[in-house]
Amino acid sequence: MQQHKIGLGLGNNTDFELVWNPKALEQCIREYDVHEKDLKEERRPILNEKDLLINVLRFIKSGIGGECILEDTETALQFSKRFDYEITIGGTCPRSAIAMRKLGYTSCMHLVTMNEHIKNLLPPDCSYVCSNKDESFDIHLIIQYPADADIIANDIRIHTVRANRIIIDDDYNNSIMNLSEDFFDNYLSEAKVFMLSGFNVMQDHELLKKRLSYMKEQLIKLKKQGTTIYYEDACFADETSNQLCKAYLFEHVDIFSLNEDEMKDYLQRDIDLLDASQVAAAAKTLKERFAIPLVVIHSKYWALAYGNHAKAYAACLKGGITMATTRFRFGDSFNEPAQYKETYALPDDEEGKKFAGAFASIVGDRGCCIPSVMVEEQKVTTIGLGDAFVGGFIPQLSEM
Structure with a gap:
């Protein structure tokens, strides 16, 4: 079997990327008689299309991105029919694999769901093991909203200040997260880096503990062979699950x-x-709370590393920023290394550059900050930027 320097896990899904259409949202608001007061009520589970709509509007009104969980696939399909959409592959693992392949880096992926859409979108020269042997169709609805957009219906008046994205999950296979022994026993013997992201939709705490115990054993084995463990955080649906994940695994995480x-x-x-x-x-x-060697934070203005030997990760940060910004500019039409090189050469964002200098003067050798670059494009992509950052950071990490 083919070995790779980069291992990626743990999950994936099928994304329905909805085309932004405020008129469709406004029609839905009127149809379900949603009002401003509904957006202020305490969050509740998404049991139907009205619940889904209210959650989406809350995110848009607050101007932030995030994730929420659906109770059934039918609600997702019903809502998606109101929009044009594109079916893509989702999850930090495959999206980062696709991104880094554009720079010539292959990887091995641990996946949990597989169907024809996913098979056709994965890089052909990368390896994967899927822990679910049956074909499955876990859906993520992705709503990308732009800056300077208006939603006006009933008494609701929303104006967006910045672009962002919302993810609505219907994630059975990620919620049980079967782990493949074959993947960990046979595909990572030459891995210099293992990227771990997942467990964030698991809510069965006893099952989660079982999965985390096994994962902890695998991280110990990887550390013994010299593999760097990179943990990319995710939006946890359950805070107890988040705490369990950190308690079991972070002793063995490097980044x-x-x-x-x-x-x-x-x-x-x-x-x-x-x-x-x-x-x-x-x-x-964050570094002190989680007792982690290195914390990496990525934002629209900058990316930084804080902790042990932080300055050694400057090229990784630049790679992450460049990959994320290239996707921001070109979206799924990013296919050529020349687009990455063009983005790499763009001038620094002035606010980010000023911040980076101030940050360096405060933290000294404990930190490293690279500013984002200036972008002129107006029609941009906000879906998968964090995954793209990982796809730019890890290739440089594998060369250290």
Whole structure:
């Protein structure tokens, strides 16, 4: 079997990427008689299309991205019929594999769901093992909303300030997360890096403990052979599951990576992403809380590393920023290395550059910050940017 320097896990899904259509949302608001007061009520499980709509509107109104869980596939399919959409492959594991393959790096993936759509979208010269032997169709609805958009219906008045994306999960196979012994026993013997992301939709705590115990054993084996363990965070549906995941695994993780929204969730406060003192304090808190060697935080303005030998990861951060920004600019039409090289050469974002200098003066050798670049495109992609960041960071990490 083919061996690779990069191993990626753990899950995947089938994405329905909905084309932005505020008129369809407005029609849905009127149809279900949704009002402003509904958006202020306590969050509840998504049991029907009206619940789904209210959750989507809450995200858009707040201007943030995030994930929420569906109770059944039919609700997702019913809602998706109101929009044009494209079927793509989802999950940090396959999306990052696709991204890094554009730079010539192959990988081996641990997947949990497989169907013809996924088979056709995976890079042909990358390896994969799927822990589910039957064909399955786990759906993620992806809603990408632009900046400066309006939703006006009933008494609802929403104006978007920035672009972002919402993920609505129907994720049975990720919720049980069967793990393949074949993958861990036979495909990672030459892995220099193993990227771990998942467990975030598991809510059965006893089953989760069983999966985490096995995963912990595998991380110990990988560490013994010199593999670097990179953990990319995800939006957990259940805080207890999140805490269990960190308690079982983080002793063996080398790099903990997360985006700005996840950082704010952990700290339970808003953070000015251009205030270097606030971000430096946040990075220090995360490193100390999780006792992790290196914390990586990626945002729209910059990407930074904080912790042991942070400055050694400058090329990794630049690779992550460049890959994410290339996807931001070109979306799924990013197919050529020349597009990556063009993005790499763009001038630094002025706000990000100023922040990076201030951050360096505060943290010294404990940190490294690379600013984002200036982008002129107006029609941009916000789906999969974190996955693209991973796909740019890890190839450089595998060369260290």
